[in-house]
Amino acid sequence: MIDTDRLRNWLKQYHNPDVAYREIISVTNQYKGLQPEQSLYNFNDGSMIELVNLSGTIPVRYKGSVYNIPICIWLMDTHPQNAPICYVKPTSDMSIKVSMFVDQSGKIYLPYLHDWLPNESDLLGLIQVLIVTFGEQPPVFAKASDPYSSNTFMSQPSGSYMPPYPTGYPPANNFGGYPPYPPTSNNAYPGYAPYQTPYPPYPGNNFGAPQPPVGTGTIKEEHIRESLMTALEEKLLRRMKEQFQQNQAELDTLKRTQDELRQGKSKLDGILSRLEKEKNDLDKNITMLQDKEQELEKAIERISNQESIDVDDAVTTTAPLYKQLLNAFAEEAALEDTIYYMGEALRCGVIDLDVFLRQVRSLSRKQFMLRALMQKCRQKAGLNV
Template sequence: MEEELKNWLVYYRNADHTRRDVLRVSREYLGLNPCRDTYNFNDGSQLELVNLKGTIPVPYKGIIYNIPILIWLMDTHPQNAPICYVKPTADMSIKVSMFVDQNGKIYLPYLHDWVPHDSDLLGLIHVLICTFGEHPPVFAKSKEQVQPLPYPKDNMLPHGAGSSMSQYRPPSYPVQTPQTGYNYNMPYVPTPGYPPYGAFPTPYPAYPTPVANNAGTIKDEHIKESLLSAIEEKLMRRMNERFQQNQAEMDTLQRTLQELKQGKMKLDGILEQLTKEKNDLDKNITVLKDKEQELDKAIERLSNQESIDVDDAVTTTAPLYKQLLNAFAEEAALEDAIYYMGEALRCGVIDLDVFLRQVRTLSRKQFMLRALMQKCRQKAGLAPV
């Protein structure tokens, strides 16, 4: 069973913790067995979940009854509380109360105030036993029986009948052992370490339980109590419907709030980026204005000066550099002349003989100038070109 349970819990977030909880419950309450089945959520979605299915021993008026329940464990267990149901047999009916609705779903403060890693399955079952001992969740389908008590037949076997509450001692309930099967002499002992259910606040008053007299006749007060019970059940159904509707609206508002918060975070990030870009842009504008003022001053200073002759402005510090400069300028002029001679030939201004003769002369002179520049650069200690 442990290996099979381990395979079932492979998709659970806290698989080891959940497996330990299930095994502890299975060893403590032999009437509960782990299973895996498909759970249908209210929104129509489905999920394969592990559940505990079977019966728990509930003492009621000196008798132990096996109450059938079904506990679904969420795949986030123990972060989220389990979903619990009462699963009556064919000869039972659900007794609607503040703790159980008409579908058998169980509502408890222990589930509502579920604390991850503090609340556990053993504590939940202990609270279920205490609660169902005061408010039985099922009663037998019988026209003669008016009192909504648990029906002790088949999987709800009474033990210790005939004891009065004043003389009540912990009765026996069936315990299955590998050697002897069911042992009906094991005393029922509540699980230690959990507070009594009275420690949990009860938000609604207890329901009155209509009781028939010994002669089997129904009096006016019995009819009145039955009507009051029916009205209470109807009000409870309407209250549950209203609660579910309000809960759905609350969930929608919570999702909208989360989306608005995420949108606000995005807008804050965009606003912060825009503020940074604006600051950078202001700095660049300030720098450009400073540069513009410098340019205006330089233009004003140059406009106030006299015109400068380019030839006079370019002077050399030594005759060798002047010879190099003149050779470079003349060589550049020859380069341009050869280019324009080629353009003239292409346009048909000169013929090929004139072009070849002139290009040969200009090329010879250009070669001599380049040789002169190389010799001058070598003489001046400059790098060769």
């Protein structure tokens, strides 16, 4: 059972304690063989810092059997900005099997760690990658008391040797703690930037143990058959993996194409809907114009059949007051025109200035009286003044 209060106390020094806490809880809930611990981590520059790590075992399926592989995952205090540091921690009856993923000290190198993305990579994905990788290339093998017995090395026809299949390791609950890691290269801290350099080269057939002499008595038919089957299985696994990756890439391309087609379909549906609405509006406007056109034709036909109307007869008032107002307005407008044309006559030299002034004075007095009369009529009629 995990002490959550203690775990939160350990993570106080971390930059993103909530993220680290959620990932640790998620991992321990799914992989019961891993437990969080806090201890000092030694960097290659001699500095030390207290970090939280996940220690224990993870279940790895290899050739139809499940084995508990002991590991330890150190979380940097900048997690998840920087990738964790991972080690294989073999027990006393195990030896490290050096490969392109594990070096002699047990440090783990993976593309997942090298290409760590803070917003996408997490501890659960890292452990799943470890399980798949170790299922193809086990990182440890069991030690044997007799280095030349067939249980320790399985001979191959070429005379080289390969480590045996992993034997059953102790269960996760019996996995003990491990001492602090020795300083490793490319992990100076602060300024730590893990997995930014290419993987170090590892010898192809050097497994950290002297090569025993191979005699004719140690090569048996079942060994040769098992070696051939192992090589065939690894080749088939590689081809299946390549085929799977190729199919996955094609599937991703098809999914992207499908998404683009769906987006295009949505856009086309929107355009068609707008066009349909505009067509309906246009049909309504055409119908309305046709109705108006028919009304105009009827009105023109009705007017053409009527007798001519006298304009003076058409302008009739309903009361004497309105008639007086209409006459005053018409007379005032006539005086306005008269004064205008008298000014034009003066400008052209048709009349003298004395005549112009005398006539304008008389007309202006009369115009003033007419305007006063119109104002009083409008007041009596209740119209706006």
